[in-house]
Amino acid sequence: MLMAPASAENKSSFSGRPLMYKAGTLTYTKRALALLFLWLFWGDVCFIVMESAMPGLMQLKFKGLGAQNTVVGLFMATIPGLINMICNPVISFKSDRYRSRWGRRIPFIFFTMPFLVACIYALGYGDQGGRWLQQHVAALSARYAPQAVAITVVGILFALFSFFNTFVNSVFWYLFNDVVPEHLLARFMAWFRLIGIGSAGLYQLFVFKHADSHLNDILLGIGTLYLFGFGLMCLKVKEGQYPPPPENVGHKGGVIPTIRTYAKECFSISHYWYMFLVSMGVAMGASTALFGLYFAQSLGLSLGMIGKLGFAYSVSSAVVMPLTGWLADRYHPIRVVRAGLIAQLLIAPIGLIWLFWHPAPNVIFYVMLSMTVCLNAPVNTLVWVMDPPLFMRIFPRVCYGQFCSANSMCRSFAGMIGGFLVGVYLDVLTRHFGALKAYCMLPFWSLTFYALTIVCFFAFFRSWKRYGGDDAYAAPIPAESDQAIQVPGIPREV
Numbered sequence: 001m002l003m004a005p006a007s008a009e010n011k012s013s014f015s016g017r018p019l020m021y022k023a024g025t026l027t028y029t030k031r032a033l034a035l036l037f038l039w040l041f042w043g044d045v046c047f048i049v050m051e052s053a054m055p056g057l058m059q060l061k062f063k064g065l066g067a068q069n070t071v072v073g074l075f076m077a078t079i080p081g082l083i084n085m086i087c088n089p090v091i092s093f094k095s096d097r098y099r100s101r102w103g104r105r106i107p108f109i110f111f112t113m114p115f116l117v118a119c120i121y122a123l124g125y126g127d128q129g130g131r132w133l134q135q136h137v138a139a140l141s142a143r144y145a146p147q148a149v150a151i152t153v154v155g156i157l158f159a160l161f162s163f164f165n166t167f168v169n170s171v172f173w174y175l176f177n178d179v180v181p182e183h184l185l186a187r188f189m190a191w192f193r194l195i196g197i198g199s200a201g202l203y204q205l206f207v208f209k210h211a212d213s214h215l216n217d218i219l220l221g222i223g224t225l226y227l228f229g230f231g232l233m234c235l236k237v238k239e240g241q242y243p244p245p246p247e248n249v250g251h252k253g254g255v256i257p258t259i260r261t262y263a264k265e266c267f268s269i270s271h272y273w274y275m276f277l278v279s280m281g282v283a284m285g286a287s288t289a290l291f292g293l294y295f296a297q298s299l300g301l302s303l304g305m306i307g308k309l310g311f312a313y314s315v316s317s318a319v320v321m322p323l324t325g326w327l328a329d330r331y332h333p334i335r336v337v338r339a340g341l342i343a344q345l346l347i348a349p350i351g352l353i354w355l356f357w358h359p360a361p362n363v364i365f366y367v368m369l370s371m372t373v374c375l376n377a378p379v380n381t382l383v384w385v386m387d388p389p390l391f392m393r394i395f396p397r398v399c400y401g402q403f404c405s406a407n408s409m410c411r412s413f414a415g416m417i418g419g420f421l422v423g424v425y426l427d428v429l430t431r432h433f434g435a436l437k438a439y440c441m442l443p444f445w446s447l448t449f450y451a452l453t454i455v456c457f458f459a460f461f462r463s464w465k466r467y468g469g470d471d472a473y474a475a476p477i478p479a480e481s482d483q484a485i486q487v488p489g490i491p492r493e494v
Contacts, residue, residue: 001313002418003164008418012238015038015407021033021181021184023178023179023181023182023240023243024158024178024179024241025240025241025242026179026240027237028181028297033181035236036179036180036237037188039232039233039237040176040179040180040192040237041191041192041195041235041236042171042229042231042232042233043172043229043234044192044195044196044199045170045196045199045229045231046225046226046229046230046233047172047196047226047230048197048199049200049203049222049225049226050120050223050225050226051190051200051488052199052200052203052204053207053208053218053222054120054161054222055076055290056208056211056293057123057215057218057219058076058123058154058158058212059072059076059290059294060212060215060293061123061126061127061154061215061292062075062076062151062154062213063294064127065127065147065150065151065154066147066151067151068427069294069307069422069423069424069426069427069430070293070421070423070424070427071151071155071423072290072291072423073184073290073386073419073420073421073423073424074155074157074419074420074423075151075154075155075158076158076290076419077153077287077290077415077418077419077420077422077423078416078417078419078420079158079159079162079416080159080162080413080416081411081412081413081414081415081416081417081419082160082408082416083122083159083162083163083166084162084169084170084408084412084476085408085409085412085413085416087163087167087170088166088170088405088408088409088412089262089402089405089406089408089409090170091108091166091167091170091171091405092170092174092401092402092404092405092408093258093262093401093402094108094406095174095247096399096400096402097245098136099242099244099245099347102239103178103238103239103240104178104242105172105174105175105240106175106179106186106234106237106239108167108170108171109167109168109171109172109230109234110231110234110235111165112167112168112320112470113168113226113227113230113231113234114159114227115164116153116161116164116165116167116168116226117166117223117224117226117227119129119157119160119161120160120219120223120226121219121220121223122157122160123154123157123158123161123219124148124215124216124219124220125216125456126152126153126154126155126157127151127154128150129153130146130149130150130151130152130154131146131149131150132152132219133149133153134146134149134150135430140232142425143363144361144409147278147394149232165297165394169191169408170401170405170408171401173388173404174400174401174404175237175239176188176189176192176240176388177388177392177397178239178240179237179238179239179240185392186325186328186329186333186389186392187322187326187329187387189325189388189389190321190322190324190325190326190328191321191322191325193264193321194317194318194321194322197314197317197321197434198309198315198318200310200314201310201311201312201315202311202314204307204308204309204310204313205307205308205310205311206307207307208219208303208306208307208310209302209303209304209307211303212303214436223424230316243398244313244482247435259317262402262406264478265399265402265403265478266402266403266406267406267479268478269476269478270463270474270478271460271463271467272395272403272406272476274456274457274459274460274463275394275406275407275460276343276406276410276411277388277410277453277456278453278460279386279387279410279411279415279450280409280410280413280454281450281452281453281456282341282383282386282411282415282449282450282453283411283412283414283416283418283443284415284417284418285344285445285446285447285448285449285453286415286418286446286447287414287415287418287419287422288422288442288443288445290419290422290423291422291423291426291442293306293440294439295439295440295442296309296368296441298435298436299354299361299364299436299439300360300361300364301361301364301365301368302361305361305365308364308369309363309368309369309372312369312372312373312377313372313373313376313377314377315373316347316373316374316377316378317377317378317380317381320377320381321381323384324336324381324382324384325385325389327385328385328389328390331454333386333389333390333393334384334390334393334394334464336382336385337382337383337385337386337390337457338457338458338461339382340379340380340381340382340384340385341383341450341453341454341457342454343379343382344379344380344383344450345447345450345451345454347375347379348443348446348447348450349443349447350371350375350443351365351440351442351443351446352440352441352443352444354440355437355440355441358431376406377423381443387407388404391404391407393473394464394473394475395475396475396485397475414444418449422442422445425445426438426439428440429441429454
């Protein structure tokens, strides 16, 4: 057993007993803490390999079927974003208030896992299934081309995958806040991201280059690794005991009171709205990443080169990640994120060089490699400190999951709109300037939203100062009356 309920304070090694680490009702010896980290890191490997592989594989799948950018944005950004925006708050809200002998997080992950894996397996053969349906269903064969039916079937399967993946993406990140000692969270998340990035990098280096010829085999392998690897983590990590769920939720019953409580707790204070707007701005600016693979291919880079760039990005991020964790602990995550957002805005215009310079693919590869290692990866690593280290410091702890879900809902809405609109943006530009120049204009989109994001972040920073800042920050919650909600000050902490 990794852990047991605790009733005593931490014991120092000077007292003659092993040093104990606490997280809620859980206590760990050094060995138990190491085992906890080991299983969480292993789960991260399986999760990140799946998460990093699926977008690229599905982009290749849709491109192979001849889908337009607008269609790709619809199926890969808009529909998944809509699913996440609707489901994430419900899952997070229920998870915060769920109580079972297996905990409040792991059941949501474990019992939806088989369905998610089934969707991964099915995506490998979705285009073949679509063509079979077009040939054997009279209503389809009379009205739709095989290509259109195949694209639709793959899109539906990806939507189902996104639905079941929402359960994992909604809850997995909350688990750390429940089982990892608070004073180790920032460093744990730094190493957690480091290992995940390293796993994604190795996939990019050794596996992605074979995606054109072995796409279905890769999907089968990813699904199997996820089923057994991530499932094993769920069995090995144990949650502690939680206090009863808030009394103001659940006793009235019904959907409307639940929605009203959720909305009041998450959206009635401007302090959190500033943070939500920051997340939306980052998501809108980063929507261009959905078409990064197509952009690189339009410049003449092979999948092997693109995989090497992904690996270099991972290595550079992994090197910087421990430093960002230390900086977040030392100077507070809010300052690290602020520096990252400013740097992100400053380096975005560099991507416009491809509008005016068209060297050989090998030259493009080495220039992109230098930009990735020296600029993009380190800057993005600073911004990543926002989720979850900054969220862990600013959201109310007792209902942390639902505030994260509110942020995720806003971010998903922005990604949902952004992914589709970037696809439209590219298709319109392609008709006027050609595909290459259209992709080279993507930085204009990012620049616009990164600038708006910084404005919102400075408003959030000032609000954070008003609520106590470094020395006395207390996460604000709605007061009992609407009038009290509007009165500035430092309310009680959840």
